[in-house]
Amino acid sequence: MPRVDLPASLISLFKAARKVANDTECKAVILLAEAEYDFSEVKKLLRGIPLIVASHLPEVQDAVKVDEITLVPLNHEPQTRQVQLSQSLLEAIADDLVQTGDRVVAIYSGFERENLDTLSVINLSEHLARLTTRDLQRLETQVPLQTLRKVVDLAVEIGREGREAKKVGTIFVVGNHRKVMEMSHEGIHDPFRGYAKKEKMITSPRVRESIKEIAQIDGAFVISSDGCVMGSGRILDAPAEELTLSKGLGSRHWAAAAISKATNSIAIAISESTGTVRLFQDGIVVLRIEPMHQAMKWQDVEIEPPGE
Numbered sequence: 419m420p421r422v423d424l425p426a427s428l429i430s431l432f433k434a435a436r437k438v439a440n441d442t443e444c445k446a447v448i449l450l451a452e453a454e455y456d457f458s459e460v461k462k463l464l465r466g467i468p469l470i471v472a473s474h475l476p477e478v479q480d481a482v483k484v485d486e487i488t489l490v491p492l493n494h495e496p497q498t499r500q501v502q503l504s505q506s507l508l509e510a511i512a513d514d515l516v517q518t519g520d521r522v523v524a525i526y527s528g529f530e531r532e533n534l535d536t537l538s539v540i541n542l543s544e545h546l547a548r549l550t551t552r553d554l555q556r557l558e559t560q561v562p563l564q565t566l567r568k569v570v571d572l573a574v575e576i577g578r579e580g581r582e583a584k585k586v587g588t589i590f591v592v593g594n595h596r597k598v599m600e601m602s603h604e605g606i607h608d609p610f611r612g613y614a615k616k617e618k619m620i621t622s623p624r625v626r627e628s629i630k631e632i633a634q635i636d637g638a639f640v641i642s643s644d645g646c647v648m649g650s651g652r653i654l655d656a657p658a659e660e661l662t663l664s665k666g667l668g669s670r671h672w673a674a675a676a677i678s679k680a681t682n683s684i685a686i687a688i689s690e691s692t693g694t695v696r697l698f699q700d701g702i703v704v705l706r707i708e709p710m711h712q713a714m715k716w717q718d719v720e721i722e723p724p725g726e
């Protein structure tokens with residue numbers, strides 16, 4: 419397979435990346451590649467610093483695999499470089515290649531589309547907090563952003579705080595609530611049953627408090643697209659066939675993945691053991707949020723620079 423030679427300027431960029439990564443304690447170098455470089459050569463230049471290559475191009479992905487380098491395959495057409503970079507970091511976190519809180523060096527074409535010319539040092543915890551709004555916007559095709567934000571905020575709070583010093587895990591299934599109710603059954607007698615819709619909106623602080631209380635009991639919350647709690651304590655019955663999840667995820671996460679696939683909803687699972695929040699869409703993890711010390715900072719969507 420013919421490979422693109424590394425020009426002298428690029429060799430020096432990789433050497434600089436190695437130095438920056440060492441000096442700033444970066445965990446990995448992420449390369450957004452649009453050409454079939456000699457990735458083994460790049461790896462050699464980095465001398466032991468883990469290399470992750472992200473690309474949406476099948477021929478580049480093949481070259482990365484042949485060179486036995488860690489690949490983050492991007493499925494989408496690139497939008498702006500910034501979005502593509504965010505997506506790569508997110509996928510790398512979701513695949514457990516790097517962790518929230520790590521620092522990484524990213525190399526990409528920031529100035530000219532064809533040339534790898536830019537090196538950034540990215541702190542993933544800061545980045546992830548900023549990334550979340552944008553990423554949720556991508557999920558908005560299925561559930562309105564307003565509802566997703568509220569549920570994710572609540573999930574992160576539950577993961578961080580637990581309840582009365584006890585760790586708490588649960589599942590929220592958002593959107594397509596009729597189908598989700600059909601594909602689940604009552605685990606406990608539902609404390610929300612019998613209340614009028616306007617008394618069960620997740621925008622209400624009282625409802626959010628009740629959710630935190632009920633979250634200690636087994637089962638899932640079913641939330642409608644407009645943010646109403648349609649059911650709680652539900653045991654999800656979607657079949658977990660044809661799903662692949664990271665090792666170490668147990669029955670709660672399998673149930674969340676399966677229901678998101680079977681009902682075209684977004685499932686949000688909070689791990690009782692770690693407090694980690696995972697968003698599932700179409701059976702896979704699309705976003706992972708580690709428990710953070712401060713509350714999530716939502717950026718105002720309107721003030722984001724255009725094209726980001």
Ligand SMILES: Nc1ncnc2c1ncn2[C@@H]1O[C@H](COP(=O)(O)OP(=O)(O)OP(=O)(O)O)[C@@H](O)[C@H]1O
Binds near residue numbers: 589666671
């Ligand atoms: N089908 C289901 N529907 C709703 N909740 C479920 C379902 N399966 C498991 N759970 C919940 O998950 C809990 C058990 O989680 P388990 O430890 O097997 O999963 P896990 O994915 O490792 O999650 P955690 O990280 O929270 O431990 C159960 O007590 C139950 O509350």
